[in-house]
Amino acid sequence: MIIGIDDTDSNEGMCTTYLGALLLEELQAFGTVETPPILVRLNPTIPYKTRGNAAVALKLRTDCPEKVMGHVINRIRELARLECEKTNPGAVFIPEEACERLKPVLLAFMEEAVRDVIEIERAKALISELGIPAKGLKNGRGLIGALAACGAMLNLEKWDHTFEYLAYRQQENWGTPRFVDKESLFEADRETYPETWDTVDLANGLVVCVPHSADPVLFGIRGKSPKTVTRAASMVRAEPAARFAVYRTNQGTDMHLLPAANLAEIRDMHSYRAEGTVSAAPKTIQGGHVIFSLRDRKGNEIDCAAFEPTKNFRALVRKLMPGDRIALSGSVMSRTLNIEKIEIKALAPLYTEENPKCPECGKHMKSAGQGQGFRCKKCGTAAPSKVRCETERSLVPGFYEVPPCARRHLAKPLVREGCQDCKVHPAR
Incomplete structure (x- = not known):
């Protein structure tokens, strides 16, 4: 049964x-x-x-x-x-x-x-x-x-699956502070990544696999096979466990995501893959959350957010510009998409203005005075105004994700993607 x-x-x-x-x-x-x-x-x-x-x-x-x-x-x-x-x-x-x-x-x-x-x-x-x-x-x-x-x-x-090794506390310890040696978790991660993931968050120096609530779980190791998660768990130094179980699970599979043909069909309390163009520059609001607008080809728009718990991921989102073509994965509440992953497909050009170059010597001209344009003192050449030049963006196309400390159970880590023809940037 x-x-x-x-x-x-x-x-x-x-x-x-x-x-x-x-x-x-x-x-x-x-x-x-x-x-x-x-x-x-x-x-x-x-x-x-x-x-x-x-x-x-x-x-x-x-x-x-x-x-x-x-x-x-x-x-x-x-x-x-x-x-x-x-x-x-x-x-x-x-x-x-x-x-x-x-x-x-x-x-x-x-x-x-x-x-x-x-x-x-x-x-x-x-x-x-x-x-x-x-x-x-x-x-x-x-x-x-x-x-x-x-x-x-x-x-x-x-259905796609991963595994999780869950160790449980002795009942007399429930509700008290856990003892799990932090360094042993970092050691287990070094030894078993990328066969395991989300044990720790290297960029933010955080332990991810140990809960903070009063539940019976001591720690949980996620990975691709029972053998691997058991090996990682054997390296963890912690208080004595009462029991453990290795579960086959849909965690880390993106099973929750629905394809969104257009942004108009997106509903609250659902999760989507959605594609569009950045239509408003990201802005940081109270609480440190970063918000921008995404527009599809039919002109439908939705707000997208990298909330404060996504930590360093917000710095990436702040680099987006109107015109960037992206695809997002995430859950929707209050008509706002909470970003889990982002694929930057194409970047809009970034232009700056600079002094014109002298056609004779190739050096930048100097201002000839207010309202008098620009002049090369060496060659005597002149130009009426600054010139518009395309500047390299501090961002490259590819797949990006929130850090392990902010990852949802169901979100598929990029280390599992196995994409051969695209640039993947796993969060560590």
Whole structure:
């Protein structure tokens, strides 16, 4: 059977992936748990998410499905932060005999949950229509993610994936400051990059893979294979971990992005790839955010932002000029696109005015006095005014991204792009 779980955490603690790791151990008593488990990140713009909007799925071969369902539901009741208004757990159980029948339906549902906005009633209606055993607590919003995670587990060959090694704290340490040796994380990054990524942020001198909230996660290492993330994790010096799990995940895949044929079709709470021309020069507003306008060929415009948490990425954005042709990836809220990646396709020419050159000796002429033009004292040649010259831009076409400290879970790091015919500038 396939077990999907979502929405057990809160901003104050707990983590659905922790429950998944715990069940990986406990469900061995009921049968054989196949690995790796699945971690699916859903639409990152959903306003009622708790933290990372993650759901998990496990695959279990068992002869006692009723006992398994009872155990999972009891564990959710015990560990979910039900006191939090935004915590509304859901669990879904796909019997083995129904897996093939439900594969295409739940694949479509998973893709929609990552890219679109799904109402709770839609998930409940689908569960009822398909006859899927499920349990929702409180308003049951977690049923959406639970169904999506099951769709991912049933269709492993249909989506791009990466892996994450998650180490979890001993329960008595939850809510206290973590001990993870910073230098060991930088060492692990040096040894395993580019097979792993987003462990640290070299440019900003920051650790990225250690959370700051009171949840059970000690650290998480992201990479291209279970072997690589496990190797990197073995180099980390930290407080003793209670357990760990290696998840197969849609993190770092850009699964959330929709193609935007034009800017008029862009909607809030969705994420896009959009192309156009810079129509207004970037400006820095209060808080250090950098904003500019993008215009498509039909004249539609949208504001685009490199917010303060993107740190040094803002310096790149400030170099853009009206007329630059670019393609952006990012999520949209309040009709503003929050930039995750940028491809600079073509640069507008930059012109400056300078004193004319003498046609005889090639040196720049000097002013002959106010309103009297320019003159070469050596050759006696003259010119009436300054000349307009094209100047080299301090920017080159190519792909750029926000630094690791600002990267969203789903955003595909440029180190994974493998582009052969273009200039890629991975953020380190």
